[in-house]
Amino acid sequence: MVYCSPWLTEQSFFKEDFTPAHADKFLFNLAPGIAMFVALITGAAIPWGGTLHLFGTDYALQIADLNIGILYISGVVSIGVYGIMLGGWASNNKFALLGAIRASSQMISYEIGMGIAIIAIVMMSGSLSLDEIVRQQAGFHWNIFYQPIGFLIFITCAFAECNRTPFDLPECEQELVGGYHTEYSSMKLGFFMFSEYVNMFISSALMASLYFGGYNMPFIDQLGLPQNVLTLLGTAFLFAKIFFFIFFFMWIRWTIPRFRYDQLMHLGWKVLMPLAIVNMLLTGGAILLKNGL
Amino acid sequence: MLLTNRSKVVSKKEMTLSEKLYLPAIATGLGITLKHFFQKKATFSYPEVQREFAPVFRGRHVLKRDDQGAERCTACGLCAVACPAEAITMIAAERKRGEEHLYREEKYAEKYEINMLRCIFCGLCEEACPKEAIFLTDRITTAEYHRDTFIYGKDKLVEPIDQRVDVSLRGKPSGRD
Ligand code: SF4
Ligand code: SF4
Numbered sequence: 001m002v003y004c005s006p007w008l009t010e011q012s013f014f015k016e017d018f019t020p021a022h023a024d025k026f027l028f029n030l031a032p033g034i035a036m037f038v039a040l041i042t043g044a045a046i047p048w049g050g051t052l053h054l055f056g057t058d059y060a061l062q063i064a065d066l067n068i069g070i071l072y073i074s075g076v077v078s079i080g081v082y083g084i085m086l087g088g089w090a091s092n093n094k095f096a097l098l099g100a101i102r103a104s105s106q107m108i109s110y111e112i113g114m115g116i117a118i119i120a121i122v123m124m125s126g127s128l129s130l131d132e133i134v135r136q137q138a139g140f141h142w143n144i145f146y147q148p149i150g151f152l153i154f155i156t157c158a159f160a161e162c163n164r165t166p167f168d169l170p171e172c173e174q175e176l177v178g179g180y181h182t183e184y185s186s187m188k189l190g191f192f193m194f195s196e197y198v199n200m201f202i203s204s205a206l207m208a209s210l211y212f213g214g215y216n217m218p219f220i221d222q223l224g225l226p227q228n229v230l231t232l233l234g235t236a237f238l239f240a241k242i243f244f245f246i247f248f249f250m251w252i253r254w255t256i257p258r259f260r261y262d263q264l265m266h267l268g269w270k271v272l273m274p275l276a277i278v279n280m281l282l283t284g285g286a287i288l289l290k291n292g293l
Numbered sequence: 294m295l296l297t298n299r300s301k302v303v304s305k306k307e308m309t310l311s312e313k314l315y316l317p318a319i320a321t322g323l324g325i326t327l328k329h330f331f332q333k334k335a336t337f338s339y340p341e342v343q344r345e346f347a348p349v350f351r352g353r354h355v356l357k358r359d360d361q362g363a364e365r366c367t368a369c370g371l372c373a374v375a376c377p378a379e380a381i382t383m384i385a386a387e388r389k390r391g392e393e394h395l396y397r398e399e400k401y402a403e404k405y406e407i408n409m410l411r412c413i414f415c416g417l418c419e420e421a422c423p424k425e426a427i428f429l430t431d432r433i434t435t436a437e438y439h440r441d442t443f444i445y446g447k448d449k450l451v452e453p454i455d456q457r458v459d460v461s462l463r464g465k466p467s468g469r470d
Contacts, residue, residue, distance in 0.1 A: 152316075255322040 017186035020091065027090035032184065032191035035083030039195035042076050042202045045069040047131040049215045049235035052228055061215075061235060062131055069130035070118055073206065074111070077161060080199070081107045084170065087192065088180035099179025102261065103170030106160055109268035110167075114157035116276035117150040120283040121210055134214030142213040149279045151211045153272050158203040160268070162196060164249055166256040167264060204245035205238070212241050351414045351429040354407055355458045356451040359397050364451060365426035366405065367398035375421035380411035398424070405450060409434045409443040428460040 019028060046069075049061030066072050081104050088100020121143055125133045137143055144151050160167040171179030178184075181192045208214055215234035225233070259267070311317050337344055346352075357365050368385035386403035388396045395401075418427050437443055452458045 251323060251326060252319075255326045256319060 017188065020093070020183050022092040023183060024090040024092065027086045028183075029188070031083050031087030031090060032188040032195075033083075034086065035080060035195040036191040036198075038076055038080040038083060039198035039202065042073050043198075043205075045072050045130055046202070046205050046209060047134050047214060048205075048238060050227075050231040052231050054228070060131075061231065065129060065131050068128045070122065070128050070133075073130075073202075074115055074118065077199075078107070078111055080161075080195075083192075083195065084180050087184065091180075091183035093183050095176045095178070096180050096182045099170045099176045099182070102176075103163060103180055106163075106167060106169060106264060106268070109265060110157040110160035110272070113153050113268060113272035113276045114161065116273065116280055117147075117153040117157070118210070120147055120150045120276075120280045123280070123283055123287060130209055130214075134209050134216065137213040138216050140213075140218040142211065142216075144211040147211065147279070147283070149275065150283075151207070153276050153279065154211070155207060156267075156272060158207065159249070159252065160264075162199045162203055162249075164196075164200065165253045166259050168258060169261060169264060172258055200246060200249050201242065204242045204249070207245050208238055208241035214238055346431050350431055351416045353409075353430055353432045353434045354412075354418070354445070354450055355428050355430050355432075355460065356405065356447065357426055357428060357458075357460065358452055358454065361394065361397075362454045363393070363395055363397040364401060365397050365424045366402050366422075367400050367424055367426070368402035368405075369400075369423065371421040371423060372418035372427055375417040376412075377415060377417060378411045378413050380408045380413075381418060382406050382408075402447070405447050407445050407450065409445055410440065428458075430458055430460055432458075 019025060044063040045066050047060075047062040047065070052059045052061060084103045084107075085100050088096040088098075088103070091097070121133065122128060124143065124146060125136050127133060127136075133143075159165075163170050169179075170176075171181065176182070181189055184192060215231075215238040217234060217237045220230060220233065359365050368383055370383065370385075373379075373381040373383060382404075383402045383406070384404040385400050388399050388401055414429065416429050419429050434443075
C-alpha cells in the first residue's frame with residue numbers, strides 16, 4: 001500500500017492527527033504504540049555480527065545474547081497482533097474491525113507453520129540461542145541446504161506475518177478501504193506503516209540468520225584477515241543478505257496478486273502446517289539415523 | 294454463431310500437481326517482473342518530462358485575435374449551439390466608436406465562458422465558428438482546487454497580444470483545408 005519513505009514522512013508529520021468521535025480514545029492511541037514497540041524490540045535478540053575487540057575489551061554485536069532467542073522472538077511477534085487487533089477494534093468502524101479480524105486470524109494461523117518450521121532448525125542445532133545457531137553455520141554449512149522445505153514454509157509464513165502481498169488481506173483497499181488502519185491518520189498511521197517495515201526488516205534478518213548463515217561469509221577465514229575486519233565484513237555481509245530479502249519482499253509484491261481469504265486459510269492450515277510437521281518428522285528421523293539410532 | 298473470433302473456451306480442468314504447488318508459476322512471474330525491471334520505462338516523471346502529444350490532440354481553447362490584435366469573435370453563438378456538452382455561454386455587446394482596434398466585428402462577446410468540467414474537447418466549437426475565432430490548442434487544462442476556477446472566462450481564453458498562440462501546431466481543423 002505504501003511505497004516510499006518521503007511519502008511516509010509527509011504522511012506522518014504534516015497531516016492532521018484525527019481521532020474519530022466514537023473511537024475508544026485510550027486503546028485507539030495505544031494500538032500503534034504496541035505495534036511499533038513490539039516490532040522494534042525483536043531486534044534485540046538478533047546477532048548482527050561477531051565480536052569486536054576494541055581497546056582490550058570484547059564487544060559482541062548483539063544487544064542481548066538470550067539463550068532462548070528464538071522463543072523470545074516468536075513470543076514477541078505474536079504480541080504484535082494485539083496492536084493490530086486493538087487498533088481495528090478501538091476505531092469503531094466495521095472495515096477496521098473486519099481488517100483486524102482478518103489480521104489476527106491470519107497471523108495466528110501462520111504462526112503455527114512458522115513455529116514448526118523453526119523447531120526443525122532448533123532440533124538440528126540443539127540450541128535456542130540465535131548466536132549459537134549462526135555460529136554453527138560457519139563455513140558453508142548454511143541451513144538452507146539441509147532445510148529447503150523448512151525455509152520455504154518459513155518465508156511464506158513471514159510474508160503472512162508481515163501482512164505483505166500476497167497475504168495483505170488485513171488492509172486490502174478494494175474491500176476494506178484500508179483495513180485495520182482505516183481510521184488512522186498522521187503519525188499513528190505512520191507507526192502502523194513503519195512497524196510493518198520494521199517487521200519486514202526483522203524477518204529478513206531472521207531468515208538470513210536461521211537459514212543463510214547470518215554474519216558468516218563462506219571461505220573468508222582463508223584470507224587471514226584480523227578479527228575486527230572479519231567481524232565488520234561479516235556484519236556487512238549480513239546486511240547484504242537482509243537487503244536481498246527486503247528486495248525479495250518487494251519483488252513478490254510487484255508480482256503476485258492477493259490471495260482469496262479461503263485460499264489463505266487453506267494454505268495455512270491444510271498445506272503449510274502438515275508440510276511443516278512432515279518436515280519436522282523427517283528432520284528428526286535424519287538426526288536419529290546420523291546418531292546411529 | 295461466433296460474432297468475433299476472440300471468445301475463448303473456458304476449461305475447468307483439475308490443476309496438475311505443479312500448478313497446485315504454485316511455485317513454478319511464482320518463479321515464472323518473478324522472472325517476468327525482473328525482466329521488466331531492466332526494460333525501458335513506460336512512464337515519464339511529469340512535469341519535468343512531458344509526453345509528446347499526437348498531432349490531433351485537442352486541448353485547452355484559445356480565442357484568437359487578428360493580425361491587428363483585435364478579437365475575432367463576433368458573439369454569433371454558433372459555437373454554443375454546436376457544443377454537445379453545453380459548455381459555452383456568452384453575452385454579446387455592441388462595439389462602441391473608438392473600439393475598432395479591440396474588436397474586429399461590430400458585435401463582440403462581452404463575456405465568454407467555457408466550463409472546462411463540461412467540455413469534452415470534441416472540437417465542434419472550432420468547426421462551427423465562421424470567424425476562425427476559437428481553436429483548440431495543444432495546451433492542457435490544468436488541475437484546480439475549486440470548481441469555479443474551471444469556468445474559463447475571457448481572461449484565460451483570449452490570447453494575449455504579445456504571446457500569440459500557434460494553432461497550426463495541431464494541424465488543420467477537420468473540414469477545412
Ligand atoms: S470542444 Fe466540444 S464540448 Fe468543448 S466547448 Fe467546444 S464544442 Fe463544447
Ligand atoms: S467563437 Fe466563433 S462561433 Fe463562437 S460566438 Fe465567437 S464567432 Fe461565433
